[in-house]
Amino acid sequence: MGVPAVRLREVSRAFGEVRALDAVSLDVEDGEFFAMLGPSGSGKTTCLRLIAGFDQPTSGRLELHGQPAAGLPPYERDVNTVFQDYALFPHMSVEENVGYGLMVKKVARAERARRVAEMLALVGLPAVGSRRPAQLSGGQRQRVALARALVNHPRVLLLDEPLGALDLKLRQRMQVELKAIQQKVGITFVHVTHDQEEALAMADRLAVFRDGRIEQVGTPAEVYERPATAFVADFVGTSNALPDGTSIRPEKLRLLGADDAPPDGWRTLPGRVEDAVYLGSHTRYAVAVEGGTSLTVVELNHEATAASVPAARGRAVRVAWRPQHARALARP
Amino acid sequence: MRPARWLYAHPRAALLLLLAPPLLAFALLYLGSLAALVVQSFFSLDGFTGLVVRRFTLATYRDLFTAANLDIARRTLVMASAVTVADALLAFPLAYFMARHASGRIKALLVLAVLLPLWSSYLVRVYSWKLILAKEGVLNWMLQRLGLGGALEALLALPGVGGPSLSVSPLGAFLAFTYVWLPFMVLPIQAALERVPRSLLEASADLGARPAATFLRVTLPLALPGVVAGSIFTFSLTLGDFVVPGALGNSSLFIGQAVLAHQGTAGNIPMAAAFTAIPMAVMGAYLFLARRLGAFDAL
Numbered sequence: 001m002g003v004p005a006v007r008l009r010e011v012s013r014a015f016g017e018v019r020a021l022d023a024v025s026l027d028v029e030d031g032e033f034f035a036m037l038g039p040s041g042s043g044k045t046t047c048l049r050l051i052a053g054f055d056q057p058t059s060g061r062l063e064l065h066g067q068p069a070a071g072l073p074p075y076e077r078d079v080n081t082v083f084q085d086y087a088l089f090p091h092m093s094v095e096e097n098v099g100y101g102l103m104v105k106k107v108a109r110a111e112r113a114r115r116v117a118e119m120l121a122l123v124g125l126p127a128v129g130s131r132r133p134a135q136l137s138g139g140q141r142q143r144v145a146l147a148r149a150l151v152n153h154p155r156v157l158l159l160d161e162p163l164g165a166l167d168l169k170l171r172q173r174m175q176v177e178l179k180a181i182q183q184k185v186g187i188t189f190v191h192v193t194h195d196q197e198e199a200l201a202m203a204d205r206l207a208v209f210r211d212g213r214i215e216q217v218g219t220p221a222e223v224y225e226r227p228a229t230a231f232v233a234d235f236v237g238t239s240n241a242l243p244d245g246t247s248i249r250p251e252k253l254r255l256l257g258a259d260d261a262p263p264d265g266w267r268t269l270p271g272r273v274e275d276a277v278y279l280g281s282h283t284r285y286a287v288a289v290e291g292g293t294s295l296t297v298v299e300l301n302h303e304a305t306a307a308s309v310p311a312a313r314g315r316a317v318r319v320a321w322r323p324q325h326a327r328a329l330a331r332p
Numbered sequence: 333m334r335p336a337r338w339l340y341a342h343p344r345a346a347l348l349l350l351l352a353p354p355l356l357a358f359a360l361l362y363l364g365s366l367a368a369l370v371v372q373s374f375f376s377l378d379g380f381t382g383l384v385v386r387r388f389t390l391a392t393y394r395d396l397f398t399a400a401n402l403d404i405a406r407r408t409l410v411m412a413s414a415v416t417v418a419d420a421l422l423a424f425p426l427a428y429f430m431a432r433h434a435s436g437r438i439k440a441l442l443v444l445a446v447l448l449p450l451w452s453s454y455l456v457r458v459y460s461w462k463l464i465l466a467k468e469g470v471l472n473w474m475l476q477r478l479g480l481g482g483a484l485e486a487l488l489a490l491p492g493v494g495g496p497s498l499s500v501s502p503l504g505a506f507l508a509f510t511y512v513w514l515p516f517m518v519l520p521i522q523a524a525l526e527r528v529p530r531s532l533l534e535a536s537a538d539l540g541a542r543p544a545a546t547f548l549r550v551t552l553p554l555a556l557p558g559v560v561a562g563s564i565f566t567f568s569l570t571l572g573d574f575v576v577p578g579a580l581g582n583s584s585l586f587i588g589q590a591v592l593a594h595q596g597t598a599g600n601i602p603m604a605a606a607f608t609a610i611p612m613a614v615m616g617a618y619l620f621l622a623r624r625l626g627a628f629d630a631l
Contacts, residue, residue, distance in 0.1 A: 053537075053538075054537075074534065075537050081534075083531050085531055089536075089550060091554060100539050104536075104545050148535075
């Protein structure tokens with residue numbers, strides 16, 4: 001691996017007493033799709049704003065492609081941003097919006113028009129160039145914002161919750177498209193999101209933020225399968241605490257009849273179904289087991305139907321799992 | 333059925349009920365008097381009897397376009413333009429600071445400072461300017477002490493601008509106008525700037541624009557509706573005013589003074605009405621032009 005696209009070393013950003021970012025160190029490799037995941041107020045957006053140059057670190061070292069970037073204003077960084085509210089200029093047409101970066105860099109008009117048209121085609125909006133942002137749908141605005149950033153061929157593209165305002169279907173489609181576009185243009189993407197599914201679906205690697213610090217950095221598989229802390233296990237997916245102190249994912253648990261024999265090598269706990277919620281494709285059970293704990297179990301509705309699920313309430317069951325799926329976690 | 337429930341079920345009726353009184357007042361008092369004004373301007377004054385002849389004629393408008401009257405109109409328009417430009421230049425930095433940088437107490441204090449003069453009588457403020465600008469006044473005294481008396485003399489010697497003293501010169505009227513209308517320019521510009529999201533300025537910088545380019549291409553166009561709104565105030569208030577040029581100007585008349593003279597001492601209501609058509613036409617043309625130039629596109 002070469003020089004990282006973004007490197008943070010012990011970077012802090014304090015607002016008065018509040019440490020929005022607390023001695024964070026992080027490397028984003030050149031060309032990767034990197035997600036910064038965390039609840040609101042965890043520091044991920046502060047981190048993004050430091051990389052963009054909208055804000056400056058209180059202390060620590062920030063490098064872009066090996067060059068120190070602290071103190072550099074946004075217009076001197078080879079970084080572009082897709083804003084959460086899109087921040088499209090309302091008094092300009094779509095074409096003028098997308099061409100803005102090229103215009104201020106004095107790219108010739110013909111060249112500009114060509115690249116703007118090319119980029120609008122890439123994001124799937126070839127026919128809206130003369131419209132105003134106000135005349136576009138939310139999904140279209142999101143694409144224009146993406147085109148406006150990408151047309152400058154930045155070395156790093158920052159995305160601040162870009163899909164947050166879209167409805168579920170459109171969001172899922174844009175996840176696939178964004179990933180495809182990233183692979184096509186080969187630019188480093190740094191994507192801020194609080195949606196763990198989005199981060200898992202798109203990122204090559206992700207960092208989980210909490211209270212201004214990074215809890216874990218890794219591939220989606222690593223973070224999901226081997227969460228470093230209880231917080232990560234709980235924030236990325238759902239996690240159950242077993243009576244022996246280990247943790248396990250709801251989908252790794254299986255419900256058996258009270259008298260069924262478990263498969264070889266599986267561990268089991270007797271329990272009673274407290275609640276069963278029918279969720280269309282799957283059902284979520286809350287099962288009370290010995291020791292007073294309640295386990296969440298998720299099962300796909302291969303057999304169960306909306307009519308059969310309520311009958312599960314109160315039933316005596318055995319919860320079964322493979323021991324290797326349970327993990328011991330650090331609980332701060 | 334209870335009235336509240338009936339109104340809830342008939343939202344249009346509720347709306348009509350609420351809007352009827354102000355709409356009625358607006359139509360009768362405002363548009364009615366405006367219509368009466370326009371109608372009067374098409375009557376004429378019998379020069380012999382001094383009575384208004386209530387018959388349609390364009391004679392009053394023909395009389396309006398004399399060299400002396402056009403001179404009054406030209407003088408007033410130049411003054412209104414100069415005052416508007418000066419107010420915009422003074423107001424923009426202040427409004428920008430209030431909208432973008434000041435917060436909490438400082439902002440409240442600044443808004444108060446801008447509004448405070450409006451709480452006192454306009455006449456008192458104009459006449460206090462007369463005292464400030466008088467030959468024996470504080471400004472003259474200060475300039476003499478600073479050794480700038482010669483500069484003031486030179487300024488007052490300029491034809492069309494100067495006069496015997498600042499308090500009896502177009503320059504003095506300009507200063508007073510600029511002062512009394514400044515709040516009407518600051519507040520709309522501040523409101524317009526407040527509505528520009530910070531993310532737009534960040535986006536501009538992010539895309540490579542230096543602060544000056546961001547200001548010219550994003551901030552200014554988006555604040556333009558506020559500047560236009562403010563300039564409508566400063567421009568039209570200057571066009572109709574007769575107090576400031578009366579107190580501080582020289583003997584040459586402004587439109588407001590001409591209207592006052594025609595409808596008061598001369599009793600020539602048709603001519604006074606025709607004179608007011610000039611500001612209305614000018615403002616109409618100004619708004620049309622502003623719209624064509626895209627001043628309201630960002631609204």
